[in-house]
Amino acid sequence: MVNLPSVLSLQGCDLRYADSGGDGVPLVFSHGAGADHVMFDGQREYFRARGYRVVTWDMRGHGLSRPAGARFTAERAIADLRALIDHLALDRPVLVGQSLGGNLGQAIVRRHPDLARALIVIGATWNTPPLSWKERLLLKAAAPSLSMIPAKDLPRLMAEASAVSEAARADARRAFSRLSKKEFVQVWRATVEFLTPDPGYRTPVPLCLIRGEQDRTGNIATAMPAWAKAEGVEEVVIPGAGHIANQDDPQAVNEAIEEFLRTVSAPKRARRCA
Template identity: 30%
Template sequence: MQVAELQGLAVHYADQGPRDGRAVVFGNSLGTDLRVWDAVLPLLPRGLRLVRYDKRGHGLTQATPGPYSIGQLADDAAALMDHLGLRDAVFVGLSIGGLIGQSLAARRPDLLRGLVLSNTAAKIGTPELWRDRIATVRAGGIEAIGAATMERWFSPAFRETTECRAWQMMLERQPLDAYAAACEAIAAADLREATATLRLPTLAIAGELDGATPPEIVRDTAALIPGARFEVLPGAGHLPGVEVAPAYAALLTRFLEELG
């Protein structure tokens, strides 16, 4: 187990591959931990330095009192990268991880040479939607949204598998206050102006059946960044690295090879 003490925050992370390899940093989605990348990493090219971490209040990373902000979460990512001496990295952000990636690229452009925005947008949902979500979980626990979240996360076929139940348990075991604090961060985030200033190679990935961040909002965010490429993965929901890992890894590999 790898844990870094970063400005008073204990951050759980996994650092795999040669220390002199090109760094790829993975930021996970709301309600998941770094295991969301388990099926993808073995399919990527050898020689990369692959860093995953649990964001504040998720997985084994310390939870702090909320609300959180996307800027704060981006600063956490930057602190981990500084701690590990990572530069010229590619950041792969999934859902809220994509918001973190956009903010990180704007705040610390010295850290990144490329950005992957997966199943995310510069603005996700409305403040009212997130306030309703927070009220629901505070009244009935995260279990109250478990089944509905699986419908947004996964295709109908995947929801019939036993593995889907494990992902629902991961969500429902999330600390409630930290989950609500992350929802507040998403509710307050509108990164459209900042994202439109980005000038780094970017790949945007959507899932055809994503009920949380549909392809059209991922495409609209990609359009803010000159030269960004937009791809849709057929048959995939909100977590394509879980459902269609080989196709997802192929897109990442192509993008990494283009960056050299």
């Protein structure tokens, strides 16, 4: 686990974060539900070495940002991320989010369209499409279903559903075991809060969509291709990877992100070398 040396105290929680500093384009990585900053170990040094300013953090109630203080909700997560960006005075960062982090990134861009220069989503569903009756039913049933799983089994089952590689599963088990079942169910409920249908909405910044080929979480396997089509972008499907594709195959995900970032804004060091 990387040491998160810095603290931003908000609403009863010491949010822990790490900022590589420098004058490169800022990348803010937001992890998935039940996970923490460690899930981006394969991205942090890769992009720092290429001149980007890399910020990782643990959301309220996750990883090192414990105890949670205020209850975890979608609104609280939006406020926390916005506060962190303001605290660091980041100039139009690129938001990179996996699962819950991707839903959070969408919500921030929707609410504050001038805040970020681009959005990268890894393994998250689309926040704003219309939901079918079947999807609404599944969403309504998800939290009660999670509540029925014995607490001792939840980290293992969630890890097996999230990752393909044993290394990624091991880290997922570690992270999930830090939250109680009650806390995890609350985070899941907050994730559902991000889903607010608005069929005419389109992302106002450059968008990159990345999905693991074997991601079977929720409706991601069908929602992300539909999202890509609606936005006029090509989704990147990582062969053999699961829900946490950036841990199952970090190199393939890094290459996809790097290729996208070249179309957005190159870091200053790269511009000088050119």
